[in-house]
Amino acid sequence: MSKLNDEELKQSYQGIMGNMVASEEEKNRVIEICSKENGKGAPKHIGWHISKGAAAVLAVVCGLVLSGGIVWARNRFLINDAFSLNSEVGVEEILQNDDNNVDSIPIENSKVNEERYVYSGEEFTIGDYKVICEGAGYDSALLRGYLFFSFWDKDGNPVDQEQLISTSRSHMGDMTLTRKTMSHFIPLGDDEVNFTFYEIGGMHTIRSGNCLCFTYERLSSKGSDPAQDYGDIKFLVLDKKTTEQIENELQGLLDTELLSVTWDTEKDRPVRNYDLMAIQPEVVEILDKYNPRRIKNIDAAPQIIELPTLKVTVGRLDVRLDYNVNDLDIDSFILRRDDGTEIKFTYDAERWKVEGDMYYLTGSFTIGEDREEVYSLGFVLGKDEKVTIEVDGETY
Amino acid sequence: MDKDEFNRIVRLFYDDVKRVAFVGCKNMFDAEDVTQTVFLKLFYISKTFETDAHIKNWLLRVAINESRALWRNPWKTKVDFKLPENISQVRNERVKQPDVLEAILSLKPKNREVIHLFYFEEYSAKEIAEILGISENTVFKRLQRARDQIEEYILRKKRKRR
Numbered sequence: 001m002s003k004l005n006d007e008e009l010k011q012s013y014q015g016i017m018g019n020m021v022a023s024e025e026e027k028n029r030v031i032e033i034c035s036k037e038n039g040k041g042a043p044k045h046i047g048w049h050i051s052k053g054a055a056a057v058l059a060v061v062c063g064l065v066l067s068g069g070i071v072w073a074r075n076r077f078l079i080n081d082a083f084s085l086n087s088e089v090g091v092e093e094i095l096q097n098d099d100n101n102v103d104s105i106p107i108e109n110s111k112v113n114e115e116r117y118v119y120s121g122e123e124f125t126i127g128d129y130k131v132i133c134e135g136a137g138y139d140s141a142l143l144r145g146y147l148f149f150s151f152w153d154k155d156g157n158p159v160d161q162e163q164l165i166s167t168s169r170s171h172m173g174d175m176t177l178t179r180k181t182m183s184h185f186i187p188l189g190d191d192e193v194n195f196t197f198y199e200i201g202g203m204h205t206i207r208s209g210n211c212l213c214f215t216y217e218r219l220s221s222k223g224s225d226p227a228q229d230y231g232d233i234k235f236l237v238l239d240k241k242t243t244e245q246i247e248n249e250l251q252g253l254l255d256t257e258l259l260s261v262t263w264d265t266e267k268d269r270p271v272r273n274y275d276l277m278a279i280q281p282e283v284v285e286i287l288d289k290y291n292p293r294r295i296k297n298i299d300a301a302p303q304i305i306e307l308p309t310l311k312v313t314v315g316r317l318d319v320r321l322d323y324n325v326n327d328l329d330i331d332s333f334i335l336r337r338d339d340g341t342e343i344k345f346t347y348d349a350e351r352w353k354v355e356g357d358m359y360y361l362t363g364s365f366t367i368g369e370d371r372e373e374v375y376s377l378g379f380v381l382g383k384d385e386k387v388t389i390e391v392d393g394e395t396y
Numbered sequence: 397m398d399k400d401e402f403n404r405i406v407r408l409f410y411d412d413v414k415r416v417a418f419v420g421c422k423n424m425f426d427a428e429d430v431t432q433t434v435f436l437k438l439f440y441i442s443k444t445f446e447t448d449a450h451i452k453n454w455l456l457r458v459a460i461n462e463s464r465a466l467w468r469n470p471w472k473t474k475v476d477f478k479l480p481e482n483i484s485q486v487r488n489e490r491v492k493q494p495d496v497l498e499a500i501l502s503l504k505p506k507n508r509e510v511i512h513l514f515y516f517e518e519y520s521a522k523e524i525a526e527i528l529g530i531s532e533n534t535v536f537k538r539l540q541r542a543r544d545q546i547e548e549y550i551l552r553k554k555r556k557r558r
Contacts, residue, residue: 004543004547010515013515013516022410034402034436034439
């Protein structure tokens with residue numbers, strides 16, 4: 001075969017895969033499992049995935065392993081996000097989307113009257129409703145943090161979906177994230193790290209049961225140049241394996257749009273995040289093993305996925321790299337000239353550093369609203385100079 | 397989701413979900429597990445779908461994600477794939493390149509997914525981009541890279557036989 005024929009490839013593949021047909025018995029079995037006793041048993045299955053992710057979210061944010069585990073998590077799991085109450089902003093906008101999809105609503109006009117911290121488990125009142133902060137999380141893959149709140153009426157009954165929407169529209173205007181910098185403080189003793197987050201005017205809601213999940217996006221503590229402190233996104237990258245395990249769960253959770261707080265039928269209330277934690281021993285185990293106290297210089301293993309698109313103009317090479325956020329981590333970027341000399345760019349928390357005096361980096365880095373991340377880098381080249389590009393060990 | 401509607405969807409899309417799960421997991425047993433999980437999620441999700449195409453897209457996306465999660469599991473990555481006999485031995489007039497499935501399954505997961513959606517499901521690059529949450533450009537790149545690798549694999553296989 002000199003060249004693979006596209007049509008031949010398609011026909012062959014379809015010819016083989018077309019043979020993969022499930023029996024009626026197999027389909028019936030799935031239908032039966034799903035609908036058995038009106039779904040009893042199934043939520044456990046789903047809940048497993050949700051809870052893994054939710055536990056991971058918690059774990060990622062707090063480094064819960066640091067000692068005390070669940071009890072610590074329950075009592076001291078801190079959101080430590082600057083959070084405002086009594087804002088004049090109407091959050092009706094936030095809830096305009098009645099489905100469960102994540103959506104973004106600008107809160108450009110936020111006016112903050114009061115700022116305070118909210119802790120997991122804390123209760124407060126908004127209108128006639130009691131609101132409980134169920135916890136928080138942070139998804140380093142999507143650069144988003146989550147704040148979970150459950151709503152209860154004055155008699156202690158969970159607010160149902162319709163009521164929740166109405167309640168939220170009426171009262172949630174009292175509560176909105178501030179636009180100021182939000183910080184997570186992770187107690188690492190002498191190695192205490194201050195992780196700074198910035199609410200960028202996007203807010204998302206996910207509803208489930210009587211819970212609302214607000215998400216905030218992290219951009220930068222500086223505000224002007226997100227690349228400047230982007231690197232600390234890896235704050236809980238304990239090692240590659242651990243991170244992947246955690247992030248896989250998060251990703252699965254988000255991808256299936258099931259990021260929500262599950263309903264605990266036994267307790268007749270939403271499952272709390274720390275409850276979810278309790279049934280995730282392996283997450284605790286992982287984090288115990290990689291106690292962040294021991295981690296000083298945290299870095300992720302490089303992953304590079306896509307071929308860069310190269311655009312060469314006179315004396316200048318523009319490199320544009322498109323990544324899925326799953327493949328976000330870039331460790332190094334190398335330009336290699338014909339004569340074999342190379343210039344290595346190392347990505348770190350502060351900036352792209354250039355090793356080599358002939359070249360400079362003019363690139364920037366943006367976080368799009370969707371899940372596609374775009375990195376644009378510019379390099380000044382000598383005229384007619386040719387380079388190959390190596391990204392994290394892969395040459396293009 | 398309404399039970400009758402759920403039954404209809406299972407019967408309509410079960411094979412598609414299982415195929416994409418198989419491509420993701422490279423293992424029929426895991427593919428069946430993933431397929432079951434996907435339909436469980438469908439059963440309980442409160443999302444409203446406008447059309448069957450919308451449902452199918454969602455199912456495939458969830459199946460891909462579930463497969464990825466499974467495959468990323470540290471001990472799964474050590475397991476070699478084995479084609480089921482009823483699949484690996486399929487020969488009919490359409491199958492001019494019998495090694496093609498093996499070649500596709502040897503690709504990286506992200507490339508396998510794109511190839512499957514493109515060549516089997518016959519989605520456009522734009523549709524694939526939407527399902528996978530990547531750019532169209534990325535889809536094209538993955539397709540091109542995957543084609544090259546498939547070609548190389550098949551050639552190598554042929555050389556070995558000689």
